[in-house]
Amino acid sequence: MTGTVGILGAGQLARMLAQAGKPMGLDFIFLDPAEDACAAEYGEHICAAWDDEAALKKLGRQSDVVTFDFENVPEASASLIESLCPVYPPPRALYKSQDRLREKTMMQDLGIPVAPFHAVSSRPELKAAVEQIGLPCVLKTRRFGYDGKGQAVLRFEEDLERVWQDLGDSDLICEGFVPFDAECSIIAARGLDGRTVYWPLTRNLHRDGVLAASVAPFFDSGLQAKAEALVQRLLDHLDYTGVLALELFLKDGELLANEFAPRVHNSGHWSIDGARSSQFDNHLRAICGLPLGDAGHTSHSLMFNLLGEMPSMAKRRMSTPQSEPDVHWHDYQKTPRAGRKIGHVTVTAETEGGLRATAAQLAGKLGVTAELNLEAVMQDVSTP
Ligand code: AMP
Numbered sequence: 001m002t003g004t005v006g007i008l009g010a011g012q013l014a015r016m017l018a019q020a021g022k023p024m025g026l027d028f029i030f031l032d033p034a035e036d037a038c039a040a041e042y043g044e045h046i047c048a049a050w051d052d053e054a055a056l057k058k059l060g061r062q063s064d065v066v067t068f069d070f071e072n073v074p075e076a077s078a079s080l081i082e083s084l085c086p087v088y089p090p091p092r093a094l095y096k097s098q099d100r101l102r103e104k105t106m107m108q109d110l111g112i113p114v115a116p117f118h119a120v121s122s123r124p125e126l127k128a129a130v131e132q133i134g135l136p137c138v139l140k141t142r143r144f145g146y147d148g149k150g151q152a153v154l155r156f157e158e159d160l161e162r163v164w165q166d167l168g169d170s171d172l173i174c175e176g177f178v179p180f181d182a183e184c185s186i187i188a189a190r191g192l193d194g195r196t197v198y199w200p201l202t203r204n205l206h207r208d209g210v211l212a213a214s215v216a217p218f219f220d221s222g223l224q225a226k227a228e229a230l231v232q233r234l235l236d237h238l239d240y241t242g243v244l245a246l247e248l249f250l251k252d253g254e255l256l257a258n259e260f261a262p263r264v265h266n267s268g269h270w271s272i273d274g275a276r277s278s279q280f281d282n283h284l285r286a287i288c289g290l291p292l293g294d295a296g297h298t299s300h301s302l303m304f305n306l307l308g309e310m311p312s313m314a315k316r317r318m319s320t321p322q323s324e325p326d327v328h329w330h331d332y333q334k335t336p337r338a339g340r341k342i343g344h345v346t347v348t349a350e351t352e353g354g355l356r357a358t359a360a361q362l363a364g365k366l367g368v369t370a371e372l373n374l375e376a377v378m379q380d381v382s383t384p
Pocket of ligand 1: 146149176177
């Protein structure tokens, strides 16, 4: 197929979209204010602010369809482009996901279970919310929070003042703290014709609010069906096209929604190496109006995020991938910086036991050379 996909954002998600789309015959154009945006090597890079009208119009005119790789793109910018060419997922999904209060309210209205929550915009409202919800609870900024930033857990009455000092100058939401047994996510792709495919439920492990590792499939057929039903409500309600990720808490066999991302998602990166069609392939297929590929898994997968800088063994192995065919390194070619997501590695195996063995071996070799302590992650991964 031919055509040009415009992407608002040129980070690693846009980069992996382009890597999936180039072999399909697609061209790419990106708008991103960062001069060193890592997707830029795959197409024209319009280096401009998110609300630069001329730049947005240029992107819209040069594209057959426009999508985005992060959810804080101003909804107005996506809507402006919509007057020039189709934008998928729909800007309304951005609008809902950009504000945790709107997002949670919508999910609650759709009958998707969520932790109890209250809007908070003053100190007395915080006190009232904490009284209603009870301790512990979590206070979060309604907008621009990501990777655990802009949130704090309140465990004792004395925490209120400190947390208010830290976050009180933003609009906030106070949520019940979920003492979850596990975190997981369901990723789905919905085509222009409404047909939907789902990847297997993925178990996620966070460290300091940042995704550290994902394991798929997270087997439990009952849970898979429940998760699919929840994400389907969101997709249908938003008349959605593209990939959407719904992050969930698992508690006593029940699923509670935390948040959704109207885009390809870090917890779906394993699908590049461990599924028949990756989330990137199917996102492009969906927004280009093509039939979706099978989202079934081909192996057991474990994805580790690589933070800070690429381990030197990754660089060596990437030049000889045949030496370890079950270990798939992905380098986003970003400038190293402490805590920055600069790549990921996915281990694949035919069996769960094989996965654990290969992953433990890799963790042992990497040790603490990556900022993430892989051995510790493996231990957590093996306790559901
Ligand atoms: P979020 O930015 O909402 O995705 O939160 C980042 C991480 O904080 C989540 O993946 C959880 O590990 C934790 N978290 C967020 N909200 C809650 C909650 N209500 N209860 C327990 N843990 C939470």
